[in-house]
Amino acid sequence: MANLGIHVSKVKPVLKKLLKLYDKNWELIEEENYRALADAIFEEDENKVLEPELEPVQRKKSKRHDEGAINDEDGHLHDEPLRPLKRSRLRGQETQSSHALTGPGSSSAAYPLKIPKLEDGTVPESSSELQRQGTSGGNARNETHQLPPRDGIVDKGKQPVSPQVTNRRRRITSERASPAVPLIIPKDEPIDDLPDYAVPLAVILPEQPSERNSSMSNGAAEKQNGHDTVALQCRDGEVGGKDLLPTSHEGAASNNEIASSGVGEVNAAEKQDGHDTVALQCRDGEGGEDIIPSSHEEAASNVEIALSTVGEVNAAEKLYGHDIVPLQCRDGEVGGEDILPSSHEEAASNVEIAPSAMGGEGSVMITPTVNVSTEPEEFEPLLVEGSKYSVMPCNSNGSINVMSSAAFVTPQIPGSQPCLSGLDDAVPASKKVGTNDFIEFDDGKELVDVVCPNSPSLTLDPKHLPTIEIRPAQDVNDLTKGEECVNVSWVNNTTKESPPLFHYLRRSAVFRDAYVKISLSCIGNDDCCSTCMGNCILSSKPCFCANKTGGEFAYTVQGLLKEEFLKECIAISHHPQHFFYCKDCPLERSMSDGCLEPCKGHLKRKFIKECWSKCGCGKHCGNRVVQRGITCKLEVFLTSEGKGWGLRTLEDLPKGAFVCEFVGEILTVQELHERKLKYPKTGKCSYPILLDANWDSGVVKDKEALCLDAGSFGNVARFINHRCFDANLVEIPVEVECPDHHYYHLAFFTSREIAAQEELTWDYGINFDDHDQPMELFQCRCGSKFCRNMKRSNRSTRSPIAR
Numbered sequence: 001m002a003n004l005g006i007h008v009s010k011v012k013p014v015l016k017k018l019l020k021l022y023d024k025n026w027e028l029i030e031e032e033n034y035r036a037l038a039d040a041i042f043e044e045d046e047n048k049v050l051e052p053e054l055e056p057v058q059r060k061k062s063k064r065h066d067e068g069a070i071n072d073e074d075g076h077l078h079d080e081p082l083r084p085l086k087r088s089r090l091r092g093q094e095t096q097s098s099h100a101l102t103g104p105g106s107s108s109a110a111y112p113l114k115i116p117k118l119e120d121g122t123v124p125e126s127s128s129e130l131q132r133q134g135t136s137g138g139n140a141r142n143e144t145h146q147l148p149p150r151d152g153i154v155d156k157g158k159q160p161v162s163p164q165v166t167n168r169r170r171r172i173t174s175e176r177a178s179p180a181v182p183l184i185i186p187k188d189e190p191i192d193d194l195p196d197y198a199v200p201l202a203v204i205l206p207e208q209p210s211e212r213n214s215s216m217s218n219g220a221a222e223k224q225n226g227h228d229t230v231a232l233q234c235r236d237g238e239v240g241g242k243d244l245l246p247t248s249h250e251g252a253a254s255n256n257e258i259a260s261s262g263v264g265e266v267n268a269a270e271k272q273d274g275h276d277t278v279a280l281q282c283r284d285g286e287g288g289e290d291i292i293p294s295s296h297e298e299a300a301s302n303v304e305i306a307l308s309t310v311g312e313v314n315a316a317e318k319l320y321g322h323d324i325v326p327l328q329c330r331d332g333e334v335g336g337e338d339i340l341p342s343s344h345e346e347a348a349s350n351v352e353i354a355p356s357a358m359g360g361e362g363s364v365m366i367t368p369t370v371n372v373s374t375e376p377e378e379f380e381p382l383l384v385e386g387s388k389y390s391v392m393p394c395n396s397n398g399s400i401n402v403m404s405s406a407a408f409v410t411p412q413i414p415g416s417q418p419c420l421s422g423l424d425d426a427v428p429a430s431k432k433v434g435t436n437d438f439i440e441f442d443d444g445k446e447l448v449d450v451v452c453p454n455s456p457s458l459t460l461d462p463k464h465l466p467t468i469e470i471r472p473a474q475d476v477n478d479l480t481k482g483e484e485c486v487n488v489s490w491v492n493n494t495t496k497e498s499p500p501l502f503h504y505l506r507r508s509a510v511f512r513d514a515y516v517k518i519s520l521s522c523i524g525n526d527d528c529c530s531t532c533m534g535n536c537i538l539s540s541k542p543c544f545c546a547n548k549t550g551g552e553f554a555y556t557v558q559g560l561l562k563e564e565f566l567k568e569c570i571a572i573s574h575h576p577q578h579f580f581y582c583k584d585c586p587l588e589r590s591m592s593d594g595c596l597e598p599c600k601g602h603l604k605r606k607f608i609k610e611c612w613s614k615c616g617c618g619k620h621c622g623n624r625v626v627q628r629g630i631t632c633k634l635e636v637f638l639t640s641e642g643k644g645w646g647l648r649t650l651e652d653l654p655k656g657a658f659v660c661e662f663v664g665e666i667l668t669v670q671e672l673h674e675r676k677l678k679y680p681k682t683g684k685c686s687y688p689i690l691l692d693a694n695w696d697s698g699v700v701k702d703k704e705a706l707c708l709d710a711g712s713f714g715n716v717a718r719f720i721n722h723r724c725f726d727a728n729l730v731e732i733p734v735e736v737e738c739p740d741h742h743y744y745h746l747a748f749f750t751s752r753e754i755a756a757q758e759e760l761t762w763d764y765g766i767n768f769d770d771h772d773q774p775m776e777l778f779q780c781r782c783g784s785k786f787c788r789n790m791k792r793s794n795r796s797t798r799s800p801i802a803r
């Protein structure tokens with residue numbers, strides 16, 4: 001603001017107000033380079049000028065306006081907070097999050113628009129049915145389904161949405177963030193010139209006078225007296241604070257480690273040059289109580305990704321073979337509030353690095369103050385991810401410097417921090433800024449200029465730039481990091497971009513609240529084949545496990561889906577008559593703000609039931625396919641059609657072959673909703689899929705209403721792109737260890753033969769005509785002749801399907 005000639009005294013009160021109005025959502029304020037803030041300041045000025053001229057009534061209105069009320073078309077005032085430039089987006093937040101809950105088949109209504117594959121290219125019969133429903137103003141559902149009357153359910157005046165057009169059933173989609181750019185030579189350009197993604201997360205500060213000055217240039221900052229001031233990393237625990245710095249990548253990389261206990265707690269400490277020095281964050285799995293090492297010895301010293309099955313997900317970045325930076329540990333409280341250890345707050349808040357998922361283009365986000373050394377000597381890059389951020393153990397003294405391309409362009413601005421796991425876990429970067437330029441979000445506390453102008457530390461001699469080596473963030477040969485039985489390579493023949501960073505999971509893992517009961521005692525005699533031996537499929541008599549698939553196994557002896565079974569599954573996906581409507585929809589409940597809307601419908605799918613541990617058969621039983629994991633050769637590649645990354649097969653695949661399952665964090669739909677509200681922009685890095693196939697089984701409790709989110713934690717399925725109608729994969733729910741079907745596996749099978757090198761696709765079930773979808777609808781480039789996103793000039797915007 002200072003750069004705009006706006007005095008800090010003007011900025012402070014407005015910023016305070018904005019923060020309040022935005023619920024401290026810093027991201028929204030900083031968007032478009034603080035345009036909202038600037039506008040609010042100007043608006044404030046204007047109001048001051050206009051105020052005396054207003055009639056008393058107008059003045060009242062004006063005052064309300066200032067307080068956040070807005071006029072609707074009828075001239076009524078609403079108590080919506082004033083949100084300069086962002087009103088429409090924020091208004092859509094609720095919807096946005098609701099859209100976020102779209103299942104791929106979301107399981108369910110995600111498929112309303114699908115029509116069966118056509119032999120001759122004509123629009124299938126069902127599409128006209130769909131069109132009818134789509135054009136009927138959303139009442140189509142009522143033509144075939146009578147919604148039961150429900151107490152407490154209030155239709156907020158909206159048209160009941162046809163399952164064929166409802167947003168919520170759609171697969172969450174997200175826009176890829178802009179591509180990474182190479183480092184840029186310093187230049188004095190206005191901040192506005194910065195592309196979105198270039199807004200740095202690290203804050204570059206001028207040097208702070210401190211006894212520990214020697215370490216200030218060494219990377220992540222340490223918090224002193226409430227301010228992030230001094231570099232934390234690479235300091236030994238010796239008297240005098242002399243920096244002991246790693247002399248190699250390995251040295252630096254091994255310094256940041258986190259360990260987790262099996263009961264959900266995660267302890268993290270800085271291990272520096274053999275000395276455990278600083279505890280990072282320590283949480284238990286219960287109420288977020290801090291467990292703080294009282295000595296170096298107690299401090300856990302390894303940073304690893306820890307997925308507690310009983311609670312939080314904690315993670316560290318292990319990139320390119322190096323443990324880079326610990327991420328964050330959070331409490332297990334509902335709402336995902338950030339709770340920092342009180343007694344060790346200093347230590348705990350010093351290092352926070354979160355990789356973005358999709359939206360962040362996989363960049364490493366560094367939230368504390370980071371000093372860029374004015375004279376980096378012989379720095380060697382440890383990692384450059386997506387060509388945007390470099391983490392370099394670095395100087396002759398070995399400290400870790402973190403640099404972003406933006407750092408060379410402009411003084412750094414505290415940016416938003418796409419989150420990590422638990423998207424609702426990440427602490428917004430803007431919460432911590434350095435001493436002179438810090439921002440405090442605590443109500444009533446001082447707000448100071450948000451920009452760090454003219455930081456001397458920004459002046460980097462360009463001669464150093466060529467020394468920065470770009471390395472891929474993901475292992476080219478295997479981005480599963482060894483998790484799968486097969487390697488999954490990735491390739492990009494077009495740019496230097498790496499696939500986005502995310503934590504590879506072979507199996508879905510509970511984020512926090514989801515109730516996933518895996519208990520042998522819950523598996524009844526009907527749910528397993530305890531008397532079987534060997535390979536059930538070879539037996540002449542179908543066993544108990546086959547009962548759940550209609551008395552026949554779903555698989556052939558060759559391990560493929562039986563033709564009939566597959567056909568049925570595809571048909572279910574394509575036909576809307578398979579919808580059911582919950583009496584008390586958990587999804588609507590999760591998004592309800594007092595007025596419960598009617599269930600929009602879920603797709604009733606056919607399950608595969610696999611044998612499992614309580615069965616008597618062997619591990620190689622033919623009725624255990626999905627649980628064995630990926631077996632075909634796959635590759636992630638940058639698509640040429642502008643769809644971002646995609647997944648393809650490197651070998652011919654027969655029809656009905658299992659490819660992979662959709663893996664992600666298991667969230668309750670409530671948690672997902674909270675996640676979306678908390679990070680409205682994280683649609684970019686969130687790929688939720690509803691696990692709603694059993695919601696017709698009665699009242700589903702909140703903790704049983706689940707979804708999978710592969711935004712930050714997932715497997716290769718997160719790279720599968722959408723294709724309208726004639727995708728070559730179909731997703732089928734699979735029961736393995738949970739007979740109650742609250743949690744199940746969602747497996748992708750080939751819907752036809754697929755040749756080597758073909759891209760693998762599935763139909764997200766998106767309705768591209770639904771513009772009431774704050775989730776960025778991408779422009780579909782599926783190339784299908786049935787593409788629902790094709791521009792047809794004579795088509796009504798309300799009709800999702802062509803006439």
Ligand SMILES: C[S@@+](CC[C@H](N)C(=O)[O-])C[C@H]1O[C@@H](n2cnc3c(N)ncnc32)[C@H](O)[C@@H]1O
Nearest residue numbers: 173174175176643644645719721722780781782
């Ligand atoms: C689950 S991700 C798929 C992987 C993604 N392409 C990537 O680069 O990581 C979904 C996102 O991919 C892109 N996408 C998927 N299918 C697409 C299509 N048919 N046309 C254009 N973009 C597509 C959209 O940006 C969408 O939000």
